[in-house]
Amino acid sequence: ISKEQLDEDDWEDLEDNLLQADVGVAATTHIVEQLRTKSKVLGTASPDQLRNLLADELVEALSPEMDRTVRSKSTDGKPAIVMVVGVNGTGKTTTCGKLARVLVGDGNTVLMGAADTFRAAAADQLQTWGERVGVDVIRGPEQADPASVAFDAVKEGISRNVDTVLIDTAGRLHTKIGLMDELGKVGRVIAKHKPIEETLLVLDATTGQNGVVQAKVFTEVVDITGVVLTKLDGSAKGGIVISVQRELGVPVKLVGLGEGKDDLAPFDPREFVEGLLANG
Amino acid sequence: MFDTLSDRLENVFSGLRSKGRLTDADIDATAREIRIALLEADVALPVVKAFIASVKERSKGAEVSKALNPAQQVIKIVNEELVNILGGETRRLQFAKTPPTVILLAGLQGAGKTTLAGKLGKWLKAQGHSPMLVACDLQRPNAVTQLQVVGEQAGVEVYAPEPGNGVGDPVSVALNSIENAKHAMHDVVVVDTAGRTGIDQEMMQQAIGIRDAVQPNEILFVIDAMIGQDAINTAQAFRDGVGFTGVVLSKLDGDARGGAALSVRHVTGQPIMFASTGEKLDDFDVFHPERMASRILGM
Numbered sequence: 001i002s003k004e005q006l007d008e009d010d011w012e013d014l015e016d017n018l019l020q021a022d023v024g025v026a027a028t029t030h031i032v033e034q035l036r037t038k039s040k041v042l043g044t045a046s047p048d049q050l051r052n053l054l055a056d057e058l059v060e061a062l063s064p065e066m067d068r069t070v071r072s073k074s075t076d077g078k079p080a081i082v083m084v085v086g087v088n089g090t091g092k093t094t095t096c097g098k099l100a101r102v103l104v105g106d107g108n109t110v111l112m113g114a115a116d117t118f119r120a121a122a123a124d125q126l127q128t129w130g131e132r133v134g135v136d137v138i139r140g141p142e143q144a145d146p147a148s149v150a151f152d153a154v155k156e157g158i159s160r161n162v163d164t165v166l167i168d169t170a171g172r173l174h175t176k177i178g179l180m181d182e183l184g185k186v187g188r189v190i191a192k193h194k195p196i197e198e199t200l201l202v203l204d205a206t207t208g209q210n211g212v213v214q215a216k217v218f219t220e221v222v223d224i225t226g227v228v229l230t231k232l233d234g235s236a237k238g239g240i241v242i243s244v245q246r247e248l249g250v251p252v253k254l255v256g257l258g259e260g261k262d263d264l265a266p267f268d269p270r271e272f273v274e275g276l277l278a279n280g
Numbered sequence: 281m282f283d284t285l286s287d288r289l290e291n292v293f294s295g296l297r298s299k300g301r302l303t304d305a306d307i308d309a310t311a312r313e314i315r316i317a318l319l320e321a322d323v324a325l326p327v328v329k330a331f332i333a334s335v336k337e338r339s340k341g342a343e344v345s346k347a348l349n350p351a352q353q354v355i356k357i358v359n360e361e362l363v364n365i366l367g368g369e370t371r372r373l374q375f376a377k378t379p380p381t382v383i384l385l386a387g388l389q390g391a392g393k394t395t396l397a398g399k400l401g402k403w404l405k406a407q408g409h410s411p412m413l414v415a416c417d418l419q420r421p422n423a424v425t426q427l428q429v430v431g432e433q434a435g436v437e438v439y440a441p442e443p444g445n446g447v448g449d450p451v452s453v454a455l456n457s458i459e460n461a462k463h464a465m466h467d468v469v470v471v472d473t474a475g476r477t478g479i480d481q482e483m484m485q486q487a488i489g490i491r492d493a494v495q496p497n498e499i500l501f502v503i504d505a506m507i508g509q510d511a512i513n514t515a516q517a518f519r520d521g522v523g524f525t526g527v528v529l530s531k532l533d534g535d536a537r538g539g540a541a542l543s544v545r546h547v548t549g550q551p552i553m554f555a556s557t558g559e560k561l562d563d564f565d566v567f568h569p570e571r572m573a574s575r576i577l578g579m
């Protein structure tokens with residue numbers, strides 16, 4: 001027999017669900033309050049109805065109307081520049097490789113620039129990805145200035161007349177001022193050639209409340225235009241992106257679903273919400 | 281918004297006329313603030329609930345009602361409980377009676393395992409050991425190259441008979457590494473493995489295969505301090521899968537509160553042994569429970 005009445009336990013379950021998906025206290029409280037009002041108006045009676053209402057509310061919170069296409073074509077006759085940034089180990093290099101694969105599959109010509117000159121074997125890793133997906137990689141000498149490698153990659157992309165140049169950057173914690181300045185410089189030096197079409201912030205789905213601060217600080221040095229949520233194939237739900245999207249005012253554009261070359265997909269708010277509310 | 285738990289609680293208590301006694305309502309209000317602080321620090325919800333229950337219990341006791349400043353007293357209780365959970369009995373690495381001692385590293389993708397292998401290598405060498413690093417991540421692009429570079433930086437030998445990038449069997453590399461270490465007189469072997477999610481059965485099985493091949497003295501579970509609520513699921517999955525004897529918290533040089541430390545410790549009971557605090561090989565320390573407690577509370 002299904003319950004006819006919602007009780008406080010139902011509300012608590014719902015709140016717990018959101019908190020355990022990393023939606024965060026403030027966003028959860030806000031969403032639950034909205035929902036209480038709506039459910040009163042609509043006379044929601046069963047936990048199932050409530051869950052559906054919540055799903056709609058979450059999709060709404062993710063602004064489904066936003067344009068989520070990756071700007072991989074430019075209108076200025078030069079290649080579009082896509083730069084990939086984020087804290088350590090989130091999946092930037094892998095995302096470059098997977099994105100290159102998608103772009104090539106769509107008939108684009110692509111070049112990648114290995115502007116992570118710091119981390120052990122980072123350029124080799126990007127090179128391996130390049131070989132996997134059939135894309136050339138521009139790299140500089142070890143410990144080279146990342147901005148100059150990025151500059152060279154863009155220059156080469158222009159002279160080869162490719163459609164897109166993907167720039168992989170080193171992972172850096174947003175708390176490291178020197179490294180954040182360095183990233184700002186990479187952006188400015190590229191801009192001497194031409195504007196950057198897309199700067200993607202790569203966020204790991206396991207990230208908790210720190211994700212919002214990361215997003216805030218990265219936007220202070222580069223102009224973030226989209227978020228990539230990686231590692232959604234694991235048990236983490238990635239609920240922090242709700243606050244991150246709100247904070248940045250830019251959409252999540254892509255999701256990483258594994259380590260293989262085809263494990264990149266467009267972000268679909270409804271699908272994401274279903275995953276977030278699913279048990280386990 | 282209040283920045284620290286201390287501020288939050290002072291605010292709760294400032295509304296009270298008599299500071300000498302806490303009513304049940306005061307304690308509930310206090311518990312709510314602690315709950316928010318812990319959740320914002322990424323402590324997993326079930327752990328928060330258990331923690332609050334025990335703090336509530338103690339807050340009703342005499343030590344608080346007799347205190348001159350109940351807010352400070354409650355904070356002290358919270359802090360003590362945190363240190364208790366985080367610290368427990370701190371212990372050192374277990375070394376084998378007959379060398380080599382084997383340390384196996386495991387964890388999610390990108391957690392900091394390979395970097396830690398270099399750090400441990402350097403640290404062990406400085407203590408007079410003769411460590412060897414073993415490249416058992418044959419999956420992630422250039423994980424082998426990365427370990428070789430890190431080993432070189434640490435001045436430590438790297439056993440990497442297979443090129444990786446999908447070529448080679450990690451279990452047989454693991455197996456052969458032990459004979460190799462014995463021949464070359466290495467007394468500690470640090471085995472780097474591929475990152476894997478807690479729900480990838482096949483990859484977890486591979487980790488178990490590596491474990492059984494090397495019979496480790498220590499299995500260190502490496503976890504990123506920025507991880508959120510999933511810490512609890514992942515820790516349980518690794519505990520039930522490959523298993524672990526200790527925890528290393530990485531990327532503590534950021535500003536994440538690191539509530540995962542509490543979650544992992546709470547659900548597995550395994551001690552947090554080391555803190556990784558940067559990308560360089562010296563950015564590594566033994567774990568300090570008191571510092572971690574203050575950090576989680578934002579104090």
Ligand SMILES: Nc1nc2c(ncn2[C@@H]2O[C@H](COP(=O)(O)OP(=O)(O)OP(=O)(O)O)[C@@H](O)[C@H]2O)c(=O)[nH]1
Pocket residue numbers: 086087088089090091092093094095116119122169170171172202230231232233234255256257258259263389390420475477
């Ligand atoms: N399961 C899973 N693993 C991923 C995904 N994306 C990346 N990874 C793995 O995460 C680890 C880190 O990925 P990288 O691409 O090296 O991350 P990064 O951000 O470039 O790292 P740094 O350059 O060191 O900051 C690797 O083991 C990847 O294979 C994903 O969507 N799912």
Ligand SMILES: Nc1nc2c(ncn2[C@@H]2O[C@H](COP(=O)(O)OP(=O)(O)OP(=O)(O)O)[C@@H](O)[C@H]2O)c(=O)[nH]1
Pocket residue numbers: 088089119171173387388389390391392393394395396417420423473474475476530531532533534556557558559563
């Ligand atoms: N800031 C900071 N970065 C770290 C720390 N430990 C590791 N890193 C960085 O985090 C990223 C991932 O580190 P790895 O050692 O490659 O992680 P991993 O667990 O071996 O990754 P996979 O093999 O892909 O699963 C690299 O950019 C490292 O430099 C740390 O304590 N602090």
Ligand SMILES: [K+]
Pocket residue numbers: 232233234235236237275
């Ligand atoms: K998931």
Ligand SMILES: [Mg+2]
Pocket residue numbers: 092093094116122168169170171
């Ligand atoms: Mg990288």
Ligand SMILES: [Mg+2]
Pocket residue numbers: 393394395417420423472473474475
């Ligand atoms: Mg590794």
